[in-house]
Amino acid sequence: MDDNENGIWLEKQVDELSKKQQAYENRAFLVAMKKVIQEQNRRSDQLKGEVDGRLWNHEQW
Amino acid sequence: MKTLVIVSHPEINNSQTQQFLMQGAKLQDVTWHHVEELAKIDVNEEQALLRDNDRIIFQFPLYWYAAPEGLKHWEDQVLTRNFVYGDGDDNLGEKEFGIVVSTGMPLKEFRRGGSENITIDEIMAPYRAIANRAKMQILPTFTISQFGYFSDQEQMQLLIDYQRYLTQEYPDTLSSRQKWFEREFTDRFKNFNDTSCEDCETILNTFIQRREDLEQLKSTIGLIKQGEDE
Numbered sequence: 001m002d003d004n005e006n007g008i009w010l011e012k013q014v015d016e017l018s019k020k021q022q023a024y025e026n027r028a029f030l031v032a033m034k035k036v037i038q039e040q041n042r043r044s045d046q047l048k049g050e051v052d053g054r055l056w057n058h059e060q061w
Numbered sequence: 062m063k064t065l066v067i068v069s070h071p072e073i074n075n076s077q078t079q080q081f082l083m084q085g086a087k088l089q090d091v092t093w094h095h096v097e098e099l100a101k102i103d104v105n106e107e108q109a110l111l112r113d114n115d116r117i118i119f120q121f122p123l124y125w126y127a128a129p130e131g132l133k134h135w136e137d138q139v140l141t142r143n144f145v146y147g148d149g150d151d152n153l154g155e156k157e158f159g160i161v162v163s164t165g166m167p168l169k170e171f172r173r174g175g176s177e178n179i180t181i182d183e184i185m186a187p188y189r190a191i192a193n194r195a196k197m198q199i200l201p202t203f204t205i206s207q208f209g210y211f212s213d214q215e216q217m218q219l220l221i222d223y224q225r226y227l228t229q230e231y232p233d234t235l236s237s238r239q240k241w242f243e244r245e246f247t248d249r250f251k252n253f254n255d256t257s258c259e260d261c262e263t264i265l266n267t268f269i270q271r272r273e274d275l276e277q278l279k280s281t282i283g284l285i286k287q288g289e290d291e
Contacts, residue, residue, distance in 0.1 A: 006267055006270070007271060010267045010268060013263075017253065017261075020253075024217075026249065026252060026253055027217065028218075028220045028221050029221055029245065029246075029249060031214075031217055031218075032218060033242050037271070040272070043235060043275055044275060047278040047282065048278065050282055051278065051281055051282060054289070055285065
């Protein structure tokens with residue numbers, strides 16, 4: 001499983017878990033956690049893009 | 062870390078916002094302290110309570126650009142000059158200070174050109190001045206505007222944002238958020254509905270792994286940047 005698949009799997013698991021919750025606070029917690037996972041996934045893509053961009057910086061060739 | 066929430070509201074039982082927040086504040090290491098309920102303010106007791114906590118929060122609805130009189134009365138009694146700075150001891154130094162304020166007007170009106178034409182930060186200046194005098198670390202103000210108009214989704218988000226404001230490490234970065242959710246997930250997953258929750262441990266470990274991966278990427282970028290400077 002590559003890195004992004006991990007993030008997508010995690011988001012799905014937490015989403016499913018949140019839907020099973022009857023207690024309001026547990027549901028709220030997991031819905032908020034899902035947003036942090038989405039933020040992680042977005043940040044991961046951005047940082048990987050930055051690594052690529054910097055490694056291919058022609059001014060450094 | 063221990064948090065003390067000093068709440069001021071003259072009719073707290075009729076306040077939907079405060080009742081909602083009170084449920085949210087039922088956390089380990091959080092003390093809810095409603096000043097209007099105190100029959101008498103025992104200065105020594107109140108000061109001991111302040112000393113005993115690491116993060117002090119003032120929480121109130123905004124009445125004419127200030128807190129209700131109950132909080133001012135409490136301040137005038139408890140925050141004696143000697144206690145705050147006069148006796149040479151920084152009784153409150155190194156502690157954190159935050160404000161949770163609710164407003165009846167939309168947040169967008171609290172800015173230059175808005176119908177209030179004043180910012181929340183400007184209104185909160187006297188509280189910040191006290192915290193500053195006491196050498197406390199000031200946290201950004203947590204504003205709740207027009208709670209009555211919140212959707213279910215927004216209320217849920219508010220509950221968790223509020224809990225993070227009370228107990229999460231400052232400043233509020235992705236890294237602090239991740240660590241807060243890691244800690245809380247560990248504590249809370251015993252109470253999740255799906256009691257077997259076979260995946261909970263894997264979920265937690267993957268979540269931690271994701272944070273570590275991000276840290277690794279950041280450190281890689283740091284190294285590349287260093288190389289670019291050379």
